[in-house]
Structure formats: C-alpha cells, structure tokens
Amino acid sequence: MSGLTLAEGAGSFLFHDVGAVPGPRTMRVFSFCPGSSTRHTRIIMAMHGVDRAAAEFRDLLAPQAERNGQIVLVPEFDPDQFPGVHAYNFGGVRRPPPDNTVLPRDHWNFGVIDRLFHHVRQAIGSSRETFGLFGNSAGAQFVLRYLALNEAASVDLAVAANCGCYMLPSLTKDYPDGMGGIGLDESYLRRYLARPLVILLGDADNDPNDPHLPRWDEAMAQGPHRLARGLWHFDHCKELARGLGVALGWRLEIAPGAGHVDQLIYDQGADILIG
Template sequence: MSKLTLAEGAGSFLFRDDGAVPAPRTMRVFSYCPRSSSPDTRIIVAMHGVDRAAAEFRDLLAPQAERNGQIVLVPEFDPDQFPGVHAYNFGGVRLPPPDNTVLPRDRWNFAVIDRLFQHVRQAIGSSRETFGLFGNSAGAQFVLRYLALNEAASVDMAVAANCGCYMLPDLAKEYPDGMGGIGLAPSHLRRYLGRSLVILLGDADNDPDDPHLPRWDEAMAQGPHRLARGLWHFEHCAALAKSLGVELGWRLEIAPGAGHVDQLIYDQGANILKG
C-alpha cells in the first residue's frame, strides 16, 4: 500500500482504482483534514452534485468538518469517465436509453466508494473500520442507490439531502425508477429499509419552477417540488416498512430555512455524521 499523506486543511490526491472493471482507472479525490486529527478521526465520504464540482463541494463541507474534527473525502466522478446521470446518479447499473442493458454487477460504480475508503484508512493508518456517507441532490441519488443495491457494510450512517426524485423500493418497478429488473430479491428491500439513514430536507427547497427540478412523469408523481417529494417518499417508505414488518432504520430531519444548495444543509449533514 502506497503511503498517503492527507494535507492538513484542503488538499487532493489521485486514487488509482485497481478494482474497477473492465480496467483500472484513476480518480481525483478532494480532501479536507482537520488540524487536530488522529488515527481515530471520523471519515466522511461525500458525493457531489450533478455539476461534478468536487473541489467546491469539499470547500462547503470543510468549515463544519473542522469544527467537528472530521476527515472529508469527495471523489470526483468526472463526466469523461462517468458520462450523464446513468453513469453517476444511477450508479452505472444500466446503459442509458434506448439500450437499457443491465451491466454485470462488477461494472456498477458503487464499489469505488468502498475501495477508496479502504485505501485511505490503510494508507493513513486510520483505526476507523466504518465511515459516514453524505450526498446532496444528485449525490443523494447516488447515496440512496448505493445503500439499496449493495451490502455497504462499511457505512455506519448515511445522509441523503434534497433529492430531486426518489427511486422507489419496489421490485415490480424497473430500475432506476424502482429496484426491479436488476437481480435483486425481497431481502435487499428489507435491508435497505433497515439502514441507518437520514433523509435531510431544506424546508425552503420548495420551488416548483426550479429549472433543475426533475420533471419526468415518475418524478412529478412524487410532488411539485423537492421538499414535497422528500416528505412523500419518507412517509411512503415508513408505511412500506410497517407492512413488511421491518423496523425502519431511517429518520427524517428538516433544515429550517435551508434551500437546495445551502450551507445550512452541509453543516447539518456534517453534524448528523459526527458519530
């Protein structure tokens, strides 16, 4: 394992992902390391938005991470290697329409998060065996799908903030709108509903005319804006868990006064993941 030194404060490094299929690839990871770090310092992996602005996202998370004593890692899913929503938000599970082919599981893009965490913890001598996961908007779409489709054994808590549209925990509905058609079983559904997950919503993220709001039919059926969709989805999943006899591991948190891209969301997300 190559030695990795995380610069105090803001920095970045190249991560060679040797486990990527069909061939190894290199990603840039933007990091933040607090002034008072130790082998037990909490690690957070954060998923940027559809703008792919990983460095800026790291900078937004940094102030509260410094106050909380947290290492932040933001892997950059650049559009050349991960083009479009199907390769990033949806995890590279299927090829985009009109093809729609389901790719082999070892080609899905979720496992890079686990490999990055293991690389960093070993390289810096961290004693942490688990990490916190955070995503806002498109990043939250990735987070939810990662939790739903994978074992995700190294994630102890996740925060999905201000999703524009939610994948339904429904095996009869085709992925990416639901969880069907990609080889999942009812056990995956039950595991997903039992995750330690916080759905974080800004109560001012309520603009039905937001130009970036998803507007396909399944999205519009969930509500007129992101706040409404988040509230609807949480209640829907709570009712589903009850009907399945599963103890819902999720909770809902509202960030008062917070809009879609808002420092209040980033600070509250970091605080939830203080762990």
C-alpha cells in the same frame, strides 16, 4: 500510493482504482483534514452534485468538518469517465436509453466508494473501520442507490439531502425508478429500509419552477417540488417497512430556512455524521 498522507486543510490526490471493472482507472479525490486529526478521526465520504464540482463541494463541507474534527473525502466522478446521470447518479447499473441493458454487477460504479475508503484507511493508518456517507441532490441519488443495491458494510450512517426524485423500494418498478429488473429480491428491500439513514430536507427547497427539478412522469408523481417529494417518499417508505415487518432505520430531519444548495444543509449534514 501506499505513501498517501493527508495534509492538514484542503488537498487532493489521485486514487488508482485497480479494482474497477472493466479495467483500472484513476480518479481525483478532494480531501479535507482537520487540524485535530489523529488515527481515530472520523471519515466522511461525500458525493458531489450533478455539476461534478468536487473541489467546491469539499470546500463547502470543510468549515463544519474542522469544527467537528472530521476528515472529508470527495471522489470526483468526472463526466469523461462517468458520463450523464446513468453513469453517476444511477451508479452505472444500466446503459442509458434506448439500450437499457443491465450491466454485470461488477461493472456498477458503487464499489469505488468502499475501495477508496479502505485504501485511505490503510494508507494513513486510520483505526476507523466504518465511515459516514453524505450526498446532496444528485449525490443523494447516488447515496440512496448505493445503500439499496450493495452490502455497504463499512457505512455506519448515511445522509441523503434534497433529492430531486426518489428510487422506490419496489421490485415491480424497473430500475432506475424502482429496484426491479436487475436481479434483486425482497431481502434487498428489507435491508435498505433497515439502514441507518437520515433523509435531510431544506424546508425552503420548495420551488416548483426550479429549472433543475426533475420533471419526468415518475418524478412529478412524487410531488411538485423537492420538499414535497422528500416528505412523500419518507411516509411512503414508512408504510412499506410496516408492510414488510421491518423496523425502519431511517429518520427525517428538516433544515429550517435551507434551500437546495445551502450552507445550512452542509453544516447540518456534517453534524448528523458526527456519529
């Protein structure tokens, strides 16, 4: 795969993730490369939704990425290799209920993002040492957990859009609802709250009867719909940061008129990640 080239426009390639544990695996990655691409072109890693529709997600991000001059990479977390929300949205940290076993850190699924970036960077001769990270809905769940639980040293800015519910930066609430029970300490909370992160919300993502809205007790406690939950969570984390004496690295952006799955969200996300 060292001969990887990203053709102009939409494409895809197979990434042989030799660093995966318990063993190597292959993932398809859907890519977009703007006509203006050079070795200095910005790279955006984008996390698809619960539908696992990576190609469609790439296509939605492509128009603004072309205008902005951004390479987009969308790794496909197919349901055969990553079954259910625990393996994708929640990063493969614990086995699903009723087992709930916490897996060893090297089994968690977040590391594929860094390995993919470094593989592509080297293969195409990119001068970029960092990337932007974007996720909407289930993809935003992955983005936030990746930032909270990992060093994420290569991410310079992240956007988490229209999350259905939020993992709380709390060590007293067990993962996946909080960050407790998986071997973390307060330094993880401090680092997470200091991250360069934009919480992006569509102000029309406010349907309490949306059939895909998470409805378990922890989710409902955050608000009646996604917009309310996002606003509540941002305020909650501002107070947490203040209590810990951390300068909050996050900011809140609203996409006027945007619903849950909306081109306005994708365009605004790409614009934020111009960097």
